[in-house]
Amino acid sequence: MSLEPLASVELVVEPHALLCMAAFTSVFPRSLGETPAPTWLTALLALACDTPVQRDEPTREAIRVLLRKGGYKPTGRGKPSSEYLVRAAGEGALGSINAAVDACNAVSLASGLPISVIDLDRARAPFRIGLAEKETSYVFNASGQTIDIEGLLCLFDADGACANAVKDAQRTKTSPATTRTLSLVWGARGLEERLAHTTRWYRELLERAGARTQAVPTP
Numbered sequence: 001m002s003l004e005p006l007a008s009v010e011l012v013v014e015p016h017a018l019l020c021m022a023a024f025t026s027v028f029p030r031s032l033g034e035t036p037a038p039t040w041l042t043a044l045l046a047l048a049c050d051t052p053v054q055r056d057e058p059t060r061e062a063i064r065v066l067l068r069k070g071g072y073k074p075t076g077r078g079k080p081s082s083e084y085l086v087r088a089a090g091e092g093a094l095g096s097i098n099a100a101v102d103a104c105n106a107v108s109l110a111s112g113l114p115i116s117v118i119d120l121d122r123a124r125a126p127f128r129i130g131l132a133e134k135e136t137s138y139v140f141n142a143s144g145q146t147i148d149i150e151g152l153l154c155l156f157d158a159d160g161a162c163a164n165a166v167k168d169a170q171r172t173k174t175s176p177a178t179t180r181t182l183s184l185v186w187g188a189r190g191l192e193e194r195l196a197h198t199t200r201w202y203r204e205l206l207e208r209a210g211a212r213t214q215a216v217p218t219p
Contacts, residue, residue, distance in 0.1 A: 065188065118174070
């Protein structure tokens, strides 16, 4: 079986006083539908796990401050995805989706840093990180529900906003056919060490699951 080449992505990050982030691509040897998440990975979708990084209150607050910087209100149903994962895991509602998403969720749950993962073949270059403009929204699930993302830091592709630290767009989410992904680990100034440890562990999990990863340069 021939392996796909590692995905090369250029990412423009617009200036932001608080943002500190990491990005990388992953290529899986087979489609996610043919790559069941290993049991050692799904075991990490629980609150009480021995992990290299551990969420804490200063991290939670730093992420909220980051998201408020552009005028977005990260509360209620619009809270950071990392906080949603804590609640879902506590309620026993955080189940396995696929190897790419399970690794994303496990690492975000443990570290307290929101993480986005998109299917590179469902998105179109160019890619940039910036604030969503007024009256911007997108569909975030298969039921057609939308989220208002005005003032929120987002990943944009040629067709508009497609991912952020709260909810990613349905149009670029992974599927059973996915073989190439782009992951974004959202961090804030002051969390540089946590960001580096988290990203390294995240890539290690994906590589252990059979993927190959490659860093995407960010400022």
